[in-house]
């Protein structure tokens with residue numbers, strides 16, 4: 001596969017602040033890449049770096065096989081959808097969509113025809129003569145998308161484009177954007193702080209923290225084999241439980257630092273007596289003691305969403321059960337498959353395998 | 354008593370009071386003098402009838418007399434030049450500076466603030482300072498131009514009839530730049546940075562962005578600054594009083610100064626009022642344009 005975007009060793013300093021620390025990223029043509037991470041980790045900065053809106057302090061950027069490190073934004077053939085949409089307030093929807101085309105030298109008629117075609121795809125046909133101030137938030141979002149799509153750029157960049165929409169519309173647009181991406185055969189980089197968005201939309205997820213890529217890979221890869229405790233805790237909802245523990249004499253089980261020191265088997269071997277952090281996903285703790293590898297926990301609270309019951313134990317351990325759970329439960333016994341028990345280094349957080 | 358207090362604080366009472374205060378002020382200090390001025394322009398007013406309201410009406414006599422004055426046409430064209438050139442250069446230089454200070458460089462806000470200093474000086478003081486700068490024999494401007502080798506002899510900026518009007522215009526431009534710059538800076542700051550970024554990604558060069566984003570989004574501010582500039586320029590009296598007193602022989606005279614001369618130097622108060630009425634009409638038109646331009650603002 002040909003690389004559409006290649007970032008090598010991207011460095012960014014804001015005065016004394018080191019915002020991006022040697023980012024490497026290869027994005028093949030047609031891929032949908034999500035950048036996730038907590039607030040302030042540098043997602044937007046990285047995206048703006050690709051667009052050329054931020055100058056970089058070091059590294060190299062290639063877009064469609066061309067070194068664009070020193071090329072200004074308008075020479076990069078990149079379209080961006082901003083969180084604020086950044087529509088041209090004085091232009092109609094049609095004006096917003098034809099702006100770039102007219103600058104490219106298309107005639108008025110050609111530009112309008114192209115805008116009409118894209119308006120059809122994005123469901124904007126009825127709104128072409130409206131001004132941005134006459135549109136709802138969701139409609140503005142569509143215009144921002146339409147404005148990007150008309151240009152047929154080398155890549156699309158999205159900076160949290162859905163964060164201003166209500167929950168239902170967000171879920172809808174999530175699917176919409178992904179469908180459009182497939183239909184256009186586009187290459188997209190999508191910034192979000194919502195790991196569900198990243199997991200559901202992307203082919204490739206990049207998890208960032210404090211200017212560093214912690215791990216990147218296919219969504220389920222990150223879910224199944226997190227490289228460290230940060231990624232493990234960030235990917236998955238509700239978040240993974242972490243409990244301190246110590247590897248037993250058999251080198252294949254770990255005693256949890258909980259009342260009664262319950263012991264869980266894990267896949268692989270670790271040296272006996274090693275202190276570890278044990279990671280247990282709430283949804284992997286299944287009710288019932290069948291099959292062994294179980295532990296019994298006191299129940300502090302049960303939260304019900306209808307489709308799931310979240311059982312919170314005394315020690316803040318969470319269990320996500322799909323079964324309905326009776327009231328007044330004093331304690332609960334759960335079991336977990338040994339290959340689903342994650343171990344991390346207690347101080348560095350690196351996954352131990 | 355308690356009820357009245359409630360109505361006053363929570364009901365419309367306080368709002369009404371504020372509106373009445375503003376209205377009262379306008380009636381006493383704006384509407385009355387305006388109307389009185391219009392009335393006087395149709396009356397024969399001299400020093401003896403000044404104190405009474407009962408003065409003979411003379412119809413359009415004052416108007417035909419003013420229009421018939423030999424100096425009316427040159428003074429009218431002086432005013433047009435004064436307003437036109439002042440507003441044009443105040444606007445272009447002010448806009449240029451506003452764009453310049455919009456750039457993010459160290460000390461930008463500071464320097465911009467310094468520009469305001471000129472604006473808080475009273476017109477008379479500005480006039481006096483420019484009087485020294487422009488003075489023919491010992492003026493700074495002549496000295497600078499001469500030492501740069503740009504001119505041979507001295508230019509008598511204030512007493513040479515061919516340049517005295519322009520001296521007033523230069524001083525007035527200087528006086529109006531800070532106001533233009535600040536108002537336009539505010540407008541520029543209100544344009545979101547990401548709109549420019551979007552345009553940049555859409556392929557717009559710096560010039561394109563200025564023409565297709567900045568200018569259209571600044572329409573309201575530009576309209577306001579031009580209209581207010583015209584009004585302020587038509588009000589500009591102190592500069593002439595301090596610099597040229599309209600001279601020599603009306604070469605730099607403008608309507609607003611002439612109106613004052615007629616009324617308060619020659620005591621032809623009826624005719625002075627006529628000039629004022631003509632200017633009021635013009636200002637009303639400009640004010641109308643201004644109100645229209647601020648109404649059609651783009652939101653969001």
Ligand SMILES: Nc1ncnc2c1ncn2[C@@H]1O[C@H](COP(=O)(O)OP(=O)(O)OP(=O)(O)O)[C@@H](O)[C@H]1O
Nearest residue numbers: 014017019037038039040041042043044045046193
């Ligand atoms: N112009 C700037 N000057 C100085 N520091 C900056 C600047 N822009 C961003 N930063 C810093 O760089 C870091 C990364 O910012 P960035 O906007 O990329 O975060 P983000 O991951 O997009 O966060 P969020 O999810 O909140 O949008 C932050 O710590 C921020 O304070």
Ligand SMILES: [Mg+2]
Nearest residue numbers: 043044045159
């Ligand atoms: Mg961001």
